[in-house]
Amino acid sequence: MHKINIIHLGIGNVGKEFIKEIGEVSPSWKRKYGIFLNYCGMFGSKGGVFDAEGLSEKKIKNFPKTSSGVDVKEVLEAIADPFILIDTTASDKTLELFMLTFSHGGYVVTSNKKPFTQSQEQFDQLEKYFGKKIFFETTVGAALPVISTLNNFIDTGDSISEIKGCFSGTLGYIFFHLEEGMLFSQAVKQAKERGFTEPDPRDDLSGMDVARKALILARLLGKRIEIEDIKTESLYPQNMDGLTVDKFMETIRRFDNEYKKKICKVGARSRTLRYVASVTASSCTVGVEEVEKNGDLGNLKGPDNIIVFKTKRYDKNPLVVRGPGAGASVTAEGVLADVLEAAKFIYHS
């Protein structure tokens, strides 16, 4: 039996689901691959708990109450090989822990976009571990095969002419309902009520989440680019950043008529609006776009993501991937698939 120590950062929705899914697959991984994941450390924003022999179910269940103020850095420095650091946080402070992990021979699996979307210089530090020590499929489109597909294009000498798609389930939900006749403010309200938006919907409406995903794809294509270089269209003016959430939700009613008119106008020519990211060799843009109602992007319903790859070999007919690109259960599934990828690497041959 091969034992792999797991240190886990970020015990939120995705993190909790990940722990549940580990429990479910554990027997079959032992049987099929001879791999045993020793879940031995968990860390939230207020500290963590570690037990080299594996955390008891009780300690896991009662976290963060069971947190004992252990320092994650000390754990990473002392932990026995082989080990994997899992990052299911949304923190911009974990890059340092990744580097510490690599320097101690460990692996990283992460659904956290932040370490890839800060300065180009920081990205460069990580890049040399890609395909070897760090796995991050879930940073774009959750478990949809996006990063792996892109890497296959690059590694097999294909040449990517365009990546285009809708990478926000939240904005997908809103634009789909605009098309169905809902007012903008209602669509945002409903998305918020159903848990599709961040607690402050401005985090979605600013387009920054989509811009970060576009940035990752652009950098994987070899572009040297910063988040500020991406032309990002916000769905509200900057001067609304100071409002309370309630006030913001009230104020956006003033955009209702504008969206209604736009949707009507483009609808008359069998087109609709989508919030689209587009990455080519020469440009990277994120914003509202008029698309064919019956095209791939226009056909998108509800919170699905879609990614359309055009390459030298997928030229007339692109390669298209579509499906839920967010949510705890599919994101955790993708993280777990990356853990298995890392585990196979660790133990193969």
Add this chain to the structure above:
Amino acid sequence: MHKINIIHLGIGNVGKEFIKEIGEVSPSWKRKYGIFLNYCGMFGSKGGVFDAEGLSEKKIKNFPKTSSGVDVKEVLEAIADPFILIDTTASDKTLELFMLTFSHGGYVVTSNKKPFTQSQEQFDQLEKYFGKKIFFETTVGAALPVISTLNNFIDTGDSISEIKGCFSGTLGYIFFHLEEGMLFSQAVKQAKERGFTEPDPRDDLSGMDVARKALILARLLGKRIEIEDIKTESLYPQNMDGLTVDKFMETIRRFDNEYKKKICKVGARSRTLRYVASVTASSCTVGVEEVEKNGDLGNLKGPDNIIVFKTKRYDKNPLVVRGPGAGASVTAEGVLADVLEAAKFIYHS
């Protein structure tokens, strides 16, 4: 530099393109992964050539003239580790060579469906090497991420309720053109002229190629099933099997009216016809199906493949992959991606 010996069976369209693509990626694999593929043996239906130091460009270019009657079994028994056997044939005789490869510590990458679609007993022999020693993404949908997506579902404890899709570019082309008003016999003729069919179009129209792909997916889901167990609808009656190809092409005109009527009838209720494979826990069927014109399958244009996965976690909104699922260039790309996967396994850690 890590050297991997490559023994290659099947120097047809895909095989030749694979050799070309290896040449293109070779410098970047050396730089990025420190991997050097030593292309040292190539084998066609009439024998092969081998040089432990790597085949010269001249020997590769002038194959099969340069074939020197070497026996592939002897090569596999004597070759130095590490090595990968590549199977881009359509032969039903390579399973034995796979087993020989495994017993000598080698890896297999194959685009050939046959070793997976013979008896369940033979499949069982291969199964223990899945995810470890044998890579076969291109057996269904060429380089589209189908097998890897399916494996991720299984490995992460998701439960697949249905895989549905169109797995034949040829039949996709024909049904798309029927919908556009072309006669059945014309559509088949045009598909044949443009190289979308096998030399004898009955190989496509029988549905056997699709049935084989469905069989692979069903077996990966854990079904114990033989090709005869799949309800497969042929597009021509069995008594036309004895005709010459020319006579066959002439005779199918008699189906023109029938298809015209069917397409009209379903068209009136916004539906169309597709040649669909469907795999669930309790059934596996392959045949013509009436589908929504604006649904995923009905929207399929020309020779594209589509695969729709419904699982416990991808329930309301399935995971969908679409794109060219055949052709030398994308198939070779997929084979090469699998070679890199094997190569990383060989050299990691």
